[in-house]
Amino acid sequence: MRTSRLTTLAAVSLFSLSMAACGSSDSSTSSDQPAAAPTMTSAAPMMSSAAPAMENFGAGCAAVPTDASNKGSFQAMAQVPVATAASGNPLLSTLVSAVKQAGLVDSLNSADGITVFAPTNDAFKKIPAADLKKVLADKKTLTDILTYHVVPGKLTPADLSGTHKTLEGKDLTVAGSGEMFKVDGTSSVICGNVQTANATVYIVDTVLMPKS
Secondary structure, three states: OHHHHHHHHHHHHHHHHHHHHHHHHHHHHHHHHHHHHHHHHOOHHHHHHOHHHHOOEOHHHHHOOOOOOOOOOHHHHOOOOHHHHHHOOOOOHHHHHHHHHHOOHHHHHHOOOEEEEEEOHHHHHOOOHHHHHHHHHOHHHHHHHHHOOEEEOOOOHHHHOEEEEOOOOOEEEEEEEOOEEEEOOOEEEEEEEEEOOOEEEEEEOOOOOOOO
């Protein structure tokens, strides 16, 4: 009996040593895993280095609220569809009123990937008050003007220069590169590449008029 008990104890000891050895092997294997982590994280700077291409540009961007909690900030606008985003931007209150007057809020908010050339309040002030009042009262004319400011697809700054068919049906032309763009030869982009949930917005300083 004594011999049998010693044999059993020896077997248990060997088993324990064997398990400890296995555990040591596993831990050394797991300790090797973090060594691969720098390879993954080293890719982060490459991704961030491309980020500036997607940043906003233009002197007019300085008028956009910087506080992320403000619904007119770039961060807040990126979370909501374009008509809702514009309603929070202090530069675009006249445009928002016109969009509501034309009944285009739902159409713009539900559009799947568009580019909007958004005239500022000052852009609308360039139109004589009597003419603007007349346009706002004529839903068809107003709709034609507003949809002329919208292009299917989300155009990046690199894709912006060229001729684009608008939702109104006629073409508009953008000339320029980098951070300097003119639309139809008369309207300058003052704040570009503004992102909303369903659109890319280029804020412009002159209202665009469809060619007759």
